[in-house]
Amino acid sequence: MTQAPEKTDAEGPPIREGHVRLTIDDQVVDAPQGELIIRTCERLGIVVPRFCDHPLLDPAGACRQCLVEVEMGGRKMPKPQASCTMTVAQDMVVNTQMTSPVADKAQQGVMELLLINHPLDCPICDKGGECPLQNQAMSSGRAESRFVEEKRTFAKPLPISDEVLLDRERCVLCQRCTRFSRQIAGDQFIELLERGAHQQIGTEETAFGEGEDFQSYFSGNTIQICPVGALTSASYRFRSRPFDLVSTAGVAEHDSSGAAVRRDWRRGAVTRVLAGDDPEVNEEWIDDKTRFAFRYAQAAGRITRPLVRGDDGELHEASWTDALERAASLLVAARDGEVVSEAPSQTLSVRNGTSITEDSGDSADDEETEREPKRGVGVLPGGRLTVEDAYAYAKFARLALGTNDIDARARAHSGEELDFLAAHVAGTGLGVTYADLEEASTVLTVALEVEEEAPVVFLRLRKAARQGTAVHHLGQWSTPAVVKTGGHLVACAPGGEPAALDALPDALAEALTRPGAVVLVGERAAEVPGLYAAVSALAGRSGAKVAWIPRRAGERGAVDAGALPTLLPGGRPIDDVARAQLASTWGVTELPATPGRDAAAILRAAAAGELAGLVVGGVEIADLPDPVLAREALRAADVVVSLEQAHSEVTPYADVVLPVAPVVNKSGTFRNWEGRDRRFATTIDPSGGSSGRVGGTAAITLPDCRVLDTLAVEMDVDLFTQTPEVAAAELERLGVARPARPAPVRGPDHPDRPEGHHAALVVTEEEYLVATPAGLAEVDVVSVVEVDDEERAATTSDADGGLRLATWRQLLDGGSLLVDEPELAGTARPPKIRVSTATAQRLDLHEDDVATLAGPRGELHLEVELADLPVDVVWAPARVVEPGGAVTLAGLGLTHGGPVRVTGSHDGSQR
C-alpha cells in the first residue's frame, strides 16, 4: 500500500461516498468524513499518545499530548496539531511521531511539561502499573528530567466525596472527569478551578471550604477514566497492585442492567470492580453501586456451613448430609400435611443474642385444636437469582413440592402484574434494547425513577436526550433524572398514573404513535392498581414498544424461568397443553394444575395456618409489601427452609439454613431487562485449588440450583440442575411457548380482580405549583393531568389532612448486598421528605427542618426539602437506613398514592 504521498489522490480505487482519502505515516487510508485523526491512526494500528481523548467523550484538546504534523494542500501547518480534535480531510498528509521528528519532539516537550509538577510518586500511587502517564512517559518522554526547581505541591489526598479521593499534584488537567460528569452523568459537581500553575480540579467544597461535594451515582467512572492516579477510590486505596490481581469478566448483580463488569480479585476476594466495555449494553460506564458494592461476599454475616435447628431451639452447624436430610424430611411432611413435630420452630432465638418477642404465637396455639391440617409449602426465591437458579426453584416447586405457590417478586406486586408479565414480558426474548432507546424519537417512563432504579438505563436515556430523543417521565416532581434527561415531566398525583396515561398531552400521545417510540415501565407499576392495564392499553393504542424494567438482576430471568405462580418456564401459561408438554420433558406424569398463590397470598396463607412450610431464598423481609405479615407467616409456618448467602431476618425463623454461593463464586446467566442473556463464568472458584492464586481462601459454597437439586434428590425427585450449565441447557431445550394471543391485562375494574382500587388524588392545573427552584430551570414541559372533581372529593378525606404519598426507592438505601461498604453508603443521597412550597406553608413545614412522616404502623423523621410536587403530595424515599436497621414506608403501612400524615416538629427535638 505504500505509495508516494503526492501521487495518491489520482490513483487507487474510487473513494466511497462520505469518505476522504488521506495519508498517514506514508500509508494511504480512506476515512469517513468527520473522523478524528487519532481514530484513523488507531485503525491503522498507529498509537498516538493521549490523555484527554476518550472515544465516548466530546473532544477537548486539553492535554496536547497527541500532537502530530499535518500537511494540507502540500503545505505544512506551522505547528504540530492535536490529532484528537482535528478531523480528517481530503488529501491531508499526517505524520505522527513514528515518521516525524517534529511530532516526536513536540510530544516529548508536552510530556516534560506535564511531568514538571507531577510528584512522581508511582510507588505509592494506586494507578501505578496501569497508568497511561507511566506508560506514555516511557514511550514518548525523555529519559532525563531537566527540571530542578521546586515542584508545586498540594495537600493530598483530598476527598471530594466519601468514595473519591483527589490528588491534585498528579492531575494532568485532561478534564476527562469533568467532561464525563457534565456530558455523560449530568452531575456538574466537579470543575476546573483557578489558573496557571494553580489550575486544579475541585468541587464547591474544595474551592470555598464549604458547599457541595462530588455527588453522583456514577462518580466511580471518573476514577476509571482518569489517565493518571489523580482520582482514586477510597475503598480500593492501597489494596493491591494491578499485577497481583486476576481480572475476570462478569455481569452486574445489583440491578437489571446486565452491565458488563470486570472483577479484579486476589486471594479469594474481590478487590475492585471496574466497568467492562460492552457497546451494546453499558458502553464503558457503570453506576457506583455496581462498582463499589462487592464486600458482601466477605462480610461477617456470610453463612458457609449448613445450619440446622436442634432440639434446644438454636441453629447449629451441621454437615450437608444431615442438613439436607432434615430439610427434605421437614419439607415432605409439610407438603403432605403430616403433623410436623411441634418443638423446633416455636422457640425462636436470634443468633446475635437479640431474641424475638413472641406475643401472638403461643397463646393462639393452645386453642388451635381442630383446624384443617396445614398442608403445602410456598416458595419465595427472591429477585436476585440467575436464570438457572430461578429455573431450579421453579422446577423444585412443581416437582418436589407439587405446587405452583412460587413467587420471585420480593416487593410490591399484583395479579395485574402477572397478566402484564404474561402478555408483554415472559418468553418474549430480546425486546427493546439500549440501542433502541438511543434511537427512539420519544421515550416515556412510567413508574420508573430511572436514575435510582436503573442507573445504566438512565445513562442511555441521557445520551439519547442529548441526541434529540424526547424523554418524558410520568412522575410527581422534577427529580434529578428528569432534569438531566431533558426535563420533560408529565406530572400527576401519585396513584393517578393510569388516568394520566389515558389522558396524555396530545403532543406526547401523538409522538408515541410514531415508529420507534418506547414506553418503559418499572416494577412499581404494581403499586398502582390499573397502571399495568393502562400501560398495556397505551401500547395497544399507540403502537409504542413496551419494556419492563425491574430493579433486581434476577427478576426478568425469574419470569422466563417460571418462578411465578401463574407462569411455567418459557412463558407458558398454566394450561393443559403446556403442562402436558412440560411433564413429558421433565419425565413426570403430572404437574400441579391450579395457578399458585402470589407472594402476598403465600404469606397470608402461611400466617393463617393454611400453608405448613416456606422455602425462602434471598429475600429481605423489609422489602416485602407487608413485612409484619411476612414475619407472622415465618413464625406460623411449621417448616422454614432458608437458602441464603448471609444471616438475614429469615435466619432466626429457619429450621434449616442452606448456604448458597454469592455471584462471584458461581457461574450463570442474568437475563437483563432487554431480555438479553448475560452469561458469566465463575470469578473465584474456591474449590479450584489451594493456593491464593486460584482463590482457595474463599469459602466453598454452591449455587442455588445445585443445592436445590441435591435437596430434591433427598425428597426422591430429580431436578437435573446439578450445575448452572446443565440447568441452562435444559431450559434452552424447553424453548419458549407463549400463547398465540396472550390474555389481556385485567385492571382493577375487571370482575376477576378482587383487590381494591384506591382512586387517585386529583391535580388541576392551578393546583400544580410550577415552582422552579434554582437549577431546575430546564424543566420546560410540565403537563398536568386533570381528573374530575367528583373523584377528587371521593378520595380526599380531611382526616389525614388530604395528603397523598409518592414514593420510590433510592439507589443506595442499605440493601443487604451493601453491607461493609461505608464509603459507598456515604455517597447515598440523603433521605428527605419533599413537598411543594404551598403544601409546606399549609403544614407549617420549613426547609431543612425535621418533619415527621406518620403511617398506621409507625413514623419516620426526615428533613424537609421543597420541590415542585403537586399540592398535598408528599414524597419520601421508600426505604430509609436508620441506626436500628432499614425502615420501609411499606413497613409503616404507607403506600404510593395512599394517605399519609406529615407534621413538623416545632419543639426542635430531632429524634
Add this chain to the structure above:
Amino acid sequence: MGMFDGLAGFGVTFSTMFRKVVTEDYPRVKKVTAPRYHGRHQLNRHPDGLEKCVGCELCAWACPADAIYVEGGDNTDEERYSPGERYGAIYQINYLRCIGCGLCIEACPTRSLTMTNEYELADDDRQDLIYDKERLLAPLLPGMEQPPHPMRLGEDEQDYYVQGPEMARRPDVQDQVREEIPMTPGAVPGEAR
C-alpha cells in the same frame, strides 16, 4: 604394575596432611560471609523508628520466585507507621521460595529492603519459614521509637528523604548502628557502595 604403585596412592594423603584444614567448625564457630553476601532480608527504619517500607509491592513484583507478599495500608495521623501516605501493612517473605537473588533489593524505591549476612535460614516447620514483618524489621536502635508514632524528623515525607540519608551518614549514628547490628552493612543507607 610397578612395585611403588601402591605407595603412589598415599601421595595424595601425605601431601594433604600438611595443608591447611578446610573443615568448618560450624556451628561452634560461625562462618563470616563476604560483606555483600545475600542473607536474610531486613526492612529498615528511618532514624526515628518509622518504617521505610511504603508497601509499594515493587519488591514482590520484581521477585522471580514469587516469594514476597505485600499489602499496603493507609497511614493516618493517629496511626502512622511510615512517613507519607502509605505503609506496608502486611509483609511476608517466604524463605522456602526465595533464591537469594537480590532483585527485590534493586527494586525497592526507598531502600527499605536490604539484605543482611544472616544465612541460617533453616527450620523444621514450613510455616516458620514464612517470615512476617515483625521478624524482618530492623531492630530499634537508641533514639528510635516503635511505630505507630507521628513524624519526628519533619513536617512531611520530603523531610525524611532529604534529611534521612544525611543523618545516617553522621559518624555517631554509624558507630551506633555497627555496634548494634554488626552483620548488616546494608542497613546503613549511604554507607555501603
